[in-house]
Amino acid sequence: xxxxxxxxxxxxxxxxxxxxxxxxxxxxxxxxxxxxxxxxxxxxxxxxxxxxxxxxxxxxxxxxxxxxxxxxxxxxxxxxxxxxxxxxxxxxxxxxxxxxxxxxxxxxxxxxxxxxxxxxxxxxxxxxxxxxxxxxxxxxxxxxxxxxxxxxxxxxxxxxxxxxxxxxxxxxxxxxxxxxxxxxxxxxxxxxxxxxxxxxxxxxxxxxxxxxxxxxxxxxxxxxxxxxxxxxxxxxxxxxxxxxxxxxxxxxxxxxxxxxxxxxxxxxxxxxxxxxxxxxxxxxxxxxxxxxxxxxxxxxxxxxxxxxxxxxxxxxxxxxxxxx
Numbered sequence: 387x388x389x390x391x392x393x394x395x396x397x398x399x400x401x402x403x404x405x406x407x408x409x410x411x412x413x414x415x416x417x418x419x420x421x422x423x424x425x426x427x428x429x430x431x432x433x434x435x436x437x438x439x440x441x442x443x444x445x446x447x448x449x450x451x452x453x454x455x456x457x458x459x460x461x462x463x464x465x466x467x468x469x470x471x472x473x474x475x476x477x478x479x480x481x482x483x484x485x486x487x488x489x490x491x492x493x494x495x496x497x498x499x500x501x502x503x504x505x506x507x508x509x510x511x512x513x514x515x516x517x518x519x520x521x522x523x524x525x526x527x528x529x530x531x532x533x534x535x536x537x538x539x540x541x542x543x544x545x546x547x548x549x550x551x552x553x554x555x556x557x558x559x560x561x562x563x564x565x566x567x568x569x570x571x572x573x574x575x576x577x578x579x580x581x582x583x584x585x586x587x588x589x590x591x592x593x594x595x596x597x598x599x600x601x602x603x604x605x606x607x608x609x610x611x612x613x614x615x616x617x618x619x620x621x622x623x624x625x626x627x628x629x630x631x632x633x634x635x636x637x638x639x640x641x642x643x644x645x646x647x648x649x650x651x652x653x654x655x656x657x658x659x660x661x662x663x664x665x666x667x668x669x670x671x672x673x674x675x676x677x678x679x680x681x682x683x684x685x686x687x688x689x690x691x692x693x694x695x696x697x698x699x700x701x702x703x704x705x706x707x708x709x710x
Contacts, residue, residue: 424455425631429618430462430470430479435513435588435663436503436616436674438656442649443642452638454631460660468496472621477628478635482543482616483680484688490702491692497625498617498685499709500636504675505606505613513672514544514587514615516551516603517594519576524583527603528557533582536567536575543615546691548585551603573597588671589663610684617680625709632709643676680708 431437437458443449444456462470467479468489480502481489489496506512516535518524524533530552537544549559567575572584573594585605586594595601606613618639625632646653650673657668685708689701 422455423453424450425453425634426455426457427478427631427635428457428459428476430459430467430476431502432480433460433661434503435653435657435661435668435671436480437660438653439642439646439676440639441656441660442646442652443638446645448641448645449638452634452641454634454638468494471496471619471624474621474624477624477631478618478620480616481619483614483685484543484546484692484697485541486617486619486707487685487689487692487702487704488541488697490707491698491700495622496619496707497622497709498614498619498680498707499625499632500618500639501614501677501680502616502618504615504677504681505610506672506675507607507611507613509604509607510601511672512604512606513591513674514547514585514604514606515591515601516548516583516585516605517576517591517599517601518583519579520598520600522582524602527551527555527583530583530602531557531561534563534565536565536572536581536584538566538569538572538585540564540566541697543609543688544585544587545695546688547605547609548583548603549605549691550608551585551605554605554608555603573599588673589661589667592667592671610681610687612677612681613684614677614681615674622706636709640678643678646676682708 440456449456459476467481470476471479472494478499486496486498516527524530535548537548545564548564549562552559552562565581569586569590572586572590575581576584576594576599577597606615620632653673654668657663658665682704685704692698693701
């Protein structure tokens with residue numbers, strides 16, 4: 387394992403240790419119906435665009451139709467949601483697929499239920515891209531060999547997407563140096579030359595373009611044509627003890643996605659109500675893909691990358707990770 391991989395694995399191990407300790411005190415009591423006859427499910431997710439269909443579904447009675455009422459916690463970040471899920475503080479949370487694969491490989495009882503965000507599957511029209519400064523002279527991802535690329539977290543799907551964009555263009559991803567810079571700071575890091583390139587997702591992709599950056603790679607579509615980027619997941623013990631609630635949640639989310647696909651204007655109008663994205667930006671950004679099934683093909687590829695990069699030593703049982 388390289389020094390970089392040891393550092394990444396060590397940082398992730400610290401998070402997972404906290405997760406393991408939290409899991410020991412978990413509360414796996416079955417979900418209970420409230421006075422109105424609806425079962426309340428507690429959700430945790432960063433306040434990103436993929437929550438818009440959830441809020442619309444709540445407002446339009448889609449969750450109620452399935453016997454559910456949702457409460458959304460946007461203070462718990464995706465990286466720290468695993469301890470909250472395993473400790474029973476929330477019922478479902480969003481987590482990127484790589485993080486869930488690593489957690490499962492460490493013996494943590496997480497179960498991906500339904501996608502939260504996904505690639506659009508369209509190169510050149512996806513909500514994530516590898517960008518460079520417009521006047522940098524770099525016109526392809528391969529040219530980033532020997533250069534520095536920023537990702538928001540070194541241990542998640544962004545790192546895999548950045549490397550895959552370079553590989554798909556005929557480059558050697560092991561010759562790329564990845565550095566960790568939060569998405570909101572990435573556009574400025576590119577425009578000032580702090581980094582040579584950055585993997586960014588919307589709305590930061592649009593922000594980077596507005597500052598003169600240009601896309602040179604579309605790593606999500608390179609990873610898999612039907613890539614699940616993040617998933618709503620739960621503790622495996624919760625899915626076992628609350629099978630009806632889990633099925634109702636998955637069915638409601640899928641119906642929410644069907645509604646969102648037919649009412650994109652409502653999705654765009656909803657995003658500024660719970661994020662810092664301005665309406666004029668929400669009207670132009672590329673929206674995340676909305677898929678009904680967690681991609682097994684994508685999970686297999688991501689597990690392979692995680693093992694190659696030293697994040698895991700063996701591929702976990704993906705049948706145990708992805709809810710059937």
